Amino acid sequence: MASMEQSRPAQRGNNLDDVRRNNLAIVLGLAHVRGRVSRAEVTKMTGLNRSTVGGLVAELVDLGLVDEQEPDAANHAGRPSAIIVPRADIVAIAVNPEVDAVTIGLVSLSGQVLKRIRYDTARVPTPEEVVNIVGAVVAGMRGELDSSFRTVGVGVAVPGLVRESGGEVVVAPHLDWHNVPFSAMLSDALDLPVVSSNDASAAISAESTFGAGRGARQHIYLNGGASGIGGGIVINNELFPGVSGFAGEFGHSLVNSEGSLCHCGAYGCLETEVRQSALLAVLGLDAADSEQLENVLLAQFARPEGAEPQVAELVNKQLTFLAEALRGTVNIFNPELVILGGFLGLLYAAAPEVLESGVRDRALMGPRGDVRFARAELGLDLLMIGAAQLAFAPVLADPASITKSLLKSS
Amino acid sequence: MASMEQSRPAQRGNNLDDVRRNNLAIVLGLAHVRGRVSRAEVTKMTGLNRSTVGGLVAELVDLGLVDEQEPDAANHAGRPSAIIVPRADIVAIAVNPEVDAVTIGLVSLSGQVLKRIRYDTARVPTPEEVVNIVGAVVAGMRGELDSSFRTVGVGVAVPGLVRESGGEVVVAPHLDWHNVPFSAMLSDALDLPVVSSNDASAAISAESTFGAGRGARQHIYLNGGASGIGGGIVINNELFPGVSGFAGEFGHSLVNSEGSLCHCGAYGCLETEVRQSALLAVLGLDAADSEQLENVLLAQFARPEGAEPQVAELVNKQLTFLAEALRGTVNIFNPELVILGGFLGLLYAAAPEVLESGVRDRALMGPRGDVRFARAELGLDLLMIGAAQLAFAPVLADPASITKSLLKSS
DNA sequence: GCAATATGTTCTTACTCAGAACTTATTTAT
DNA sequence: ATAAATAAGTTCTGAGTAAGAACATATTGC
Numbered sequence: 001m002a003s004m005e006q007s008r009p010a011q012r013g014n015n016l017d018d019v020r021r022n023n024l025a026i027v028l029g030l031a032h033v034r035g036r037v038s039r040a041e042v043t044k045m046t047g048l049n050r051s052t053v054g055g056l057v058a059e060l061v062d063l064g065l066v067d068e069q070e071p072d073a074a075n076h077a078g079r080p081s082a083i084i085v086p087r088a089d090i091v092a093i094a095v096n097p098e099v100d101a102v103t104i105g106l107v108s109l110s111g112q113v114l115k116r117i118r119y120d121t122a123r124v125p126t127p128e129e130v131v132n133i134v135g136a137v138v139a140g141m142r143g144e145l146d147s148s149f150r151t152v153g154v155g156v157a158v159p160g161l162v163r164e165s166g167g168e169v170v171v172a173p174h175l176d177w178h179n180v181p182f183s184a185m186l187s188d189a190l191d192l193p194v195v196s197s198n199d200a201s202a203a204i205s206a207e208s209t210f211g212a213g214r215g216a217r218q219h220i221y222l223n224g225g226a227s228g229i230g231g232g233i234v235i236n237n238e239l240f241p242g243v244s245g246f247a248g249e250f251g252h253s254l255v256n257s258e259g260s261l262c263h264c265g266a267y268g269c270l271e272t273e274v275r276q277s278a279l280l281a282v283l284g285l286d287a288a289d290s291e292q293l294e295n296v297l298l299a300q301f302a303r304p305e306g307a308e309p310q311v312a313e314l315v316n317k318q319l320t321f322l323a324e325a326l327r328g329t330v331n332i333f334n335p336e337l338v339i340l341g342g343f344l345g346l347l348y349a350a351a352p353e354v355l356e357s358g359v360r361d362r363a364l365m366g367p368r369g370d371v372r373f374a375r376a377e378l379g380l381d382l383l384m385i386g387a388a389q390l391a392f393a394p395v396l397a398d399p400a401s402i403t404k405s406l407l408k409s410s
Numbered sequence: 411m412a413s414m415e416q417s418r419p420a421q422r423g424n425n426l427d428d429v430r431r432n433n434l435a436i437v438l439g440l441a442h443v444r445g446r447v448s449r450a451e452v453t454k455m456t457g458l459n460r461s462t463v464g465g466l467v468a469e470l471v472d473l474g475l476v477d478e479q480e481p482d483a484a485n486h487a488g489r490p491s492a493i494i495v496p497r498a499d500i501v502a503i504a505v506n507p508e509v510d511a512v513t514i515g516l517v518s519l520s521g522q523v524l525k526r527i528r529y530d531t532a533r534v535p536t537p538e539e540v541v542n543i544v545g546a547v548v549a550g551m552r553g554e555l556d557s558s559f560r561t562v563g564v565g566v567a568v569p570g571l572v573r574e575s576g577g578e579v580v581v582a583p584h585l586d587w588h589n590v591p592f593s594a595m596l597s598d599a600l601d602l603p604v605v606s607s608n609d610a611s612a613a614i615s616a617e618s619t620f621g622a623g624r625g626a627r628q629h630i631y632l633n634g635g636a637s638g639i640g641g642g643i644v645i646n647n648e649l650f651p652g653v654s655g656f657a658g659e660f661g662h663s664l665v666n667s668e669g670s671l672c673h674c675g676a677y678g679c680l681e682t683e684v685r686q687s688a689l690l691a692v693l694g695l696d697a698a699d700s701e702q703l704e705n706v707l708l709a710q711f712a713r714p715e716g717a718e719p720q721v722a723e724l725v726n727k728q729l730t731f732l733a734e735a736l737r738g739t740v741n742i743f744n745p746e747l748v749i750l751g752g753f754l755g756l757l758y759a760a761a762p763e764v765l766e767s768g769v770r771d772r773a774l775m776g777p778r779g780d781v782r783f784a785r786a787e788l789g790l791d792l793l794m795i796g797a798a799q800l801a802f803a804p805v806l807a808d809p810a811s812i813t814k815s816l817l818k819s820s
Numbered sequence: 821g822c823a824a825t826a827t828g829t830t831c832t833t834a835c836t837c838a839g840a841a842c843t844t845a846t847t848t849a850t
Numbered sequence: 851a852t853a854a855a856t857a858a859g860t861t862c863t864g865a866g867t868a869a870g871a872a873c874a875t876a877t878t879g880c
Contacts, residue, residue, distance in 0.1 A: 014429045015458070015868050016836055022424050023837090040858065048425070049838050054859065077847040078857025161776075218653060233742070235645065242744025243628060246776035249741040254734060257667035257678070266737065266772040268667070324664060327676065331659040332643070332739070334652025362676040366571075366656035425837055426867055433868090450827065459869050464828065481876090488826025489876040 023048065024399040027056045031066050031084045032396060033209055035110055038071070040081035057084055063402055064150065065090060065109070065395070086110045091149045092391035093138060093192070094384040095156040096199065097130045099174050104137045106149075107388035111210050113381045115141075127169075127180045135189045152402065153193035154186060155390030157202040157383045164245060167196040174227075195390040202386030203341070204232035204239055204248075210385055212339045212374040219337035220329060222250050223376070224344035226290060229271045233333070253325040270325040274318045276343045282314045294346055301350045315350050322347065323358025327368075330359060334367040341376035349375050433458065434809040437466045441476050441494045442806060443619055445520055448481070450491035467494060473812055474560065475500060475519070475805070496520045501559045502801035503548060503602070504794040505566040506609065507540045509584050514547045516559075517798035519805075521620050523791045525551075537579075537590045545599045562812065563603035564596060565800030567612040567793045574655060577606040584637070605800040610658075612796030613751070614642035614649055620795055622749045622784040629747035630739060632660050633786070634754035636700060639681045643743070663735040680735040684728045686753040692724045704756055711760045725760050732757065733768025737778075740769060744777040751786035759785050 026046055030037045039057060043050045060066045067087055071080030086109035094105035094113075102125060106115040119133050134154075138145070145151055160172025167183025187194040204221045213219050213234060222231040229251030233240040240247050251271035252264050259268025276293070280286060283296050297315075300307040307315065326338060340348045348355050352373070360368050378385060395402050436456055440447045449467060453460045470476045477497055481490030496519040504515040504523075512535060516525035529543050544564075548555070555561055570582025577593025597604040614631045623629050623644060632641040639661030643650040650657050661681035662674050669678025686703070690696065693706050707725075710717040717725065736748060750758045758765050762783070770778050788795060805812050 014424070014432050015462075016426075016429070016834085017868090019424045019426070019429055019836065019867090038858095043858085050858065051839080051860075051862095052837050055837085071845095074846055074857090076857080077845095077855065079843095079845040079859065081858060235650070240645070242777065243746035244744060244776065244780045246774070247742065247744040249744075249774055249777060252741045252774060253738040254664050255667075257665075264772070264774055328663045328738070329742070331662045332657065332742075334654060334657040334659075336653035362674070364656070364659055364662060364674055366654065367652065367659060370654050426865085427837095429836090429867065453827090460827070461829075461831095461870075462868050465868085484826090484877055486826080487824065487876095487878040489828065489874095491827060 021398050021400065023052070023056055024059060025397055027053070027084070028060055028065055028086075028399045029396055031060075031086050032109060032111070032392070033214075036069075036083050036085045038081040038083050042084070060084075060399060063399060065399055065402065088112070089149045090152060090395075091145075092152050092388040093134075093154040093190075094387035094391075095130075095134055095154060095186070096383045096387060097125060097156070097158065097175060099124050102130050102133045103384070104134055105384035105388070106141070107384055109152075109392060111385055111388075113384050116380070116384055124175055127177055127182055127185060130182075131185050131189050134186060138190055150402075151192060152395050153195065153391040154190060155202070155387035155392075156182065156186065156194060156196040157199040157387040157390070158182065158196055159199045161245075162196050162198050164241075167194065169196065193391070193394075195393065197390050199383060199386070200230045200248075201232065201239055202390060203382050204234065204386075205389050206382055206386035207339060207341065207376050207378055208234045208237065208239070209389065211377040211382070213337065216337040218335060219339060220250070220333060220335050221248075221339045221341065221376075222326075222344050223341035224274070224276060224347075225342045226276055226287065229274065229344065250325065250329065253328060255321040255324040270321060273321045274344075274347075278314060279318070279343060279347075282311050293343065297346055297350055307350075315347060316354055319347055319351060319354040320358055323355050323362070326355070326359045327363040330363045330367050330371050335371055337372050337374060339374050339376055345375035348373060431808050431810065433462070433466055434469060435807055437463070437494070438470055438475060438496075438809045439806055441470075441496050442519060442521070442802070443624075446479075446493050446495045448491040448493050452494070470494075470809060473809060475809055475812065498522070499559045500562060500805075501555075502562050502798040503544075503564040503600075504797035504801075505540075505544055505564060505596070506793045506797060507535060507566070507585060508569065509534050512540050512543045513794070514544055515794035515798070516551065517794055519562075519802060521795055521798075523794050526790070526794055534585055537587055537592055537595060540592075541595050541599050544596060548600055560812075561602060562805050563605065563801040564600060565612070565797035565802075566592065566596065566604060566606040567609040567797040567800070568592065568606055569609045572606050572608050574651075577604065579606065603801070603804075605803070607800050609793060609796075610640045611642060611649055612800060613792050614644065614658075614796075615799050616792055616796035617749060617751065617786050617788055618644045618647065618649070619799065621787040621792070623747065626747040628745060629749060630660070630743060630745050631658075631749045631751065631786075632736075632754055633751035634684070634686060634757075635752045636686055636697065639684065639754065660735065660739065663738060665731040665734040680731060683731045684754075684757075688724060689728070689753060689757075692721050703753065707756055707760055717760075725757060726764055729757055729761060729764040730768055733765050733772070736765070736769045737773040740773045740777050740781050745781055747782045747784060749784050749786055751792075755785040758783065 027042055030042055039053055043053045061068060065087060066084050069083040069085055071082055074080040088108045088110060090109040092107050094107050096103045101118050101120045103116065103118045105113055107113050117137055158169055158172055159174055160177060161170040163170055169177050169180040169182045171178050183194040183196045200223065207213055207221060217236055219234050220231065222229060230248065231250040232248035252262065252266065252269040254268055255270050256268035256273050259273050261267055262269040262272040280290065280293060285292060285296065300311055306312060322344065356373055437452055440452055449463055453463045471478060475497060476494050479493040479495055481492055484490040498518045498520060500519040502517050504517050506513045511528050511530045513526065513528045515523055517523050527547055568579055568582055569584055570587065571580040573580055579587050579590040579592045581588050593604040593606045610633060617623055617631060627646055629644050630641065632639060640658065641660040642658035662676065662679040664678055665680050666678035666683050669683050671677055672679040672682040690700065690703060695702060695706065710721055716722060732754065766783055
């Protein structure tokens with residue numbers, strides 16, 4: 001029997017529907033990412049004929065996804081071009097369950113967080129409790145939602161591992177959730193489509209689209225938190241998943257062969273040598289004070305006499321280890337941009353030149369030439385925007401689909 | 411003045427020509443990569459209607475790029491489906507200038523090396539000498555080329571840095587070439603289109619498409635040679651270039667904080683700790699004997715009593731350093747496959763379990779789960795196929811373009 | 821031999837974008 | 851002020867695409 005391989009979906013062929021869908025998605029995506037864009041700009045950027053762009057915009061207006069506004073004051077000859085903006089009444093509900101609270105937000109298609117409600121819980125919430133809390137909050141907003149908004153769906157940023165298709169939470173260690181079909185549970189309760197994903201992935205997607213990554217097609221992101229260092233790789237504006245969705249674990253790069261044992265089983269990982277707890281300790285803060293870390297640390301470095309010696313020394317040491325990890329990564333990826341979030345962003349903000357020269361002096365000529373560094377920009381809104389992006393994604397990929405999915409609520 | 415950003419070509423809109431071009435490219439690409447594919451398989455894999463596939467295949471046949479063959483013996487009910495094969499008379503000329511020779515090959519669209527000529531040079535050849543040598547060899551084949559083949563162009567694998575557009579050799583250190591417009595020079599001499607690129611990139615592209623990477627959409631490749639360790643990252647069957655084309659420098663990952671100074675300025679790089687020269691030395695070979703390395707080393711490990719202690723120890727040490735570099739890379743990329751070429755492939759072949767367990771024991775649970783290792787498969791043909799791929803690439807991307815480009819020679 | 825199955829072939833249809841021609845709105849030159 | 855130049859919106863036509871229906875063909879299995 002001839003070995004007839006099981007046909008993987010290889011590359012799919014294009015048909016005319018794909019063309020229209022793709023072009024609609026491109027125009028809506030430009031409006032979504034940039035907030036406002038003129039038809040003339042769309043024409044230039046896409047290379048499409050202006051009659052085609054006219055038709056695409058008209059369809060998006062018909063679908064209720066964008067508005068056309070008066071042109072900006074023109075500063076050149078020629079008829080001014082109308083401005084396309086995403087409609088502010090297209091919204092997604094963002095949900096982020098944590099160990100001590102559930103945060104729920106209302107986010108518009110333009111990326112604005114219209115509402116954010118933090119519901120503190122006495123103990124670590126179960127999936128059912130989260131569903132009930134979200135259900136109650138959404139019920140409270142329902143009147144407003146139905147009268148003033150069109151809700152495309154719900155996005156959930158879960159601190160754990162989520163199966164890509166189906167939205168099952170495989171494991172969320174801090175919540176102690178295991179194999180929870182959370183998307184289905186919440187969708188049943190709210191009668192809205194629900195998309196769940198890992199919180200770090202959602203954060204990267206938000207920071208990439210609306211934060212420091214704006215405009216860079218390709219970058220890497222490292223985030224430092226209380227529990228360690230994670231990250232992600234963005235290529236062509238998409239988070240690179242790896243073969244099974246685990247790509248981006250920058251925390252376990254070797255930075256010190258003489259270093260201490262990491263919980264991963266290796267010695268001298270970045271995550272082991274560069275820790276938020278060490279930073280808190282040297283500043284006399286404890287774990288509960290992590291929100292003050294930024295002010296306290298940056299205040300020290302802003303003083304005329306500089307930081308206290310042992311603080312400066314620790315920051316310097318940690319930045320040197322971070323630079324060691326980054327030089328390897330820069331050599332491998334040749335990235336355009338490295339974004340640093342959490343306490344890694346703080347370290348960078350405290351002494352940017354230490355990191356930059358640390359990487360530049362040791363990376364290879366070619367790759368180091370074009371790399372830029374930036375601190376993550378999105379603060380409290382990060383996870384709300386990231387979760388909302390999950391819910392907007394299907395609409396952004398296929399704008400015409402909104403007609404069907406919103407039939408019941410329109 | 412409103413900040414009207416310079417319009418990057420962002421995402422291009424799809425028009426109807428794009429659809430046809432893309433679909434033709436998909437069908438030709440399937441035939442090219444798989445060697446033979448039935449129309450029914452194409453229909454399944456692309457999702458296109460079978461009448462559409464019929465039209466696409468007919469156009470490729472008209473263009474002279476593929477033939478349709480008798481169906482294979484069917485083993486199921488239904489009309490047998492014709493087999494599409496790339497035409498063997500569509501060829502590219504492959505060129506690889508080195509310090510002591512110029513190798514020229516004739517490669518068919520199906521990936522077969524029809525001819526390989528190694529022209530030894532008394533000294534390091536200048537660009538002009540390479541053009542003359544290639545010109546003479548091609549002149550010798552010209553009668554055959556014109557009568558029996560259609561030549562799509564020339565691909566050159568250069569041991570140096572090549573500017574992506576224009577084919578200028580920025581610098582080729584071992585050849586001592588600097589800012590040489592080599593593609594233009596060779597194209598003028600041969601009256602054929604010429605595409606030049608870095609030899610390592612070409613090798614990766616070949617190994618990825620026709621070698622150990624066949625079927626893996628995503629993998630990383632590390633190659634060990636006399637002068638060091640290079641590599642590449644393949645994502646969605648394309649070599650990931652990074653922002654300026656330097657991505658893939660795996661040779662300068664930290665593997666030993668106590669290691670020696672690398673020429674890159676850092677200490678303890680993979681390239682410094684794992685060297686072909688050390689392997690040659692312990693086996694009593696000198697640099698000129700590098701071709702014997704494979705036989706001598708593998709023979710030792712094939713002996714019933716195993717390798718000599720100091721050889722086994724060195725191999726073990728080098729594999730441990732390689733595993734250290736790979737565990738970090740596996741954590742970051744979560745790759746499906748790691749391909750090892752050159753002497754790194756040899757080390758792996760000598761003691762595969764040392765590398766595999768070395769990586770698996772120290773990488774994180776998630777990423778290490780799905781990773782496979784493989785030794786590069788393509789031997790002498792590697793650079794010939796890689797260089798030819800450069801010349802085929804434009805035709806594979808836009809099959810209909812062959813009509814125009816081959817007018818003069820048809 | 822006949823039914824079932826799978827594929828190739830032909831023709832029609834719906835839909836898409838490009839482009840030409842015209843209209844509208846602004847700046848710049850006279 | 852007025853006209854010319856410039857740039858973009860609008861409308862309509864046309865070329866080209868893939869899908870799908872209907873039919874033709876070639877194989878397996880009963």
